[in-house]
Amino acid sequence: MLRSILTYYAKARENDAFGLLLRPKVLANLRRFDQESKARPLTMTSAPPGIEIELTNRCNLACVQCLRSRGLKPYALGDLSFENYQRILAQFPYLTHLGLNGFGEPLLHNRFFDVVAYTRREKPSCKITIYSNGLLIDADRAARLMDCGVKDLNISIDAAIPLTYQRVRRGGRLQVVHENIRRLMQVRRDTRARFPRVGLNFVMLNENEGELVPFVEQAADFGVDFINCISYASYDWGSATAGRPGATAASSMPPQRAWRSWACGASRSRRRICPGPIRGTASTAASSGARV
């Protein structure tokens, strides 16, 4: 009991969500959800404390590892309307964390900041996270992101050099992303905003083998808060992708030997230079796509 109280306190502190402590029903649901997740009953009585809502399935990139590029998104592209977003959110009374992502770039949604402001008003203790490719974070958006309600901003890069970036994140330019990150961090320092915490994502592919250490060094230079280091596991989707226009071959997961050497190099490098934690994450093809 004491341990779970301390855990909830630590979560609330990290996310500046002390309001959560004043919402006994939300807390009680969270506790019941944790218990049921461990016990795995046939039917859960708790409501989901965390969800992801896809604001848009449009994107300004066509990354090699993304399900979009592999022909698994055959349906029409478009944005979730603000009214439908409100309806969906209302169905989850006990949310503590929300990802505004799916298989698209969330900052392309023309009411993105309205959505965040509304969510903040309706669910003040809910942690909002987004994954972005970072290309649209210009000066205006950087300023608007400060303490707007987004707690974690994950920027996916997957490369340390421009050539690799162009090969993996097709349609983007690494220099633009780097400029945007530098400006974003500068705005956060200038405004003394506490949020968003900014992290950089690196999905480990054969295409970017050997670039994790320089990537960590760049992240340290930018002064970001954390790094997500994600291993890529491709599924054999078989007939799901066969013959789909635009489908590309999957990148294969790097050999374990190489992965280990990257991880060791990265953690040595992090101890030396990186202020924030490296979060190791196993990612499927689906989730690496979702993590923009």
Ligand code: SF4
């Ligand atoms: S991985 Fe993300 S940025 Fe790349 S195409 Fe897919 S949704 Fe867009």
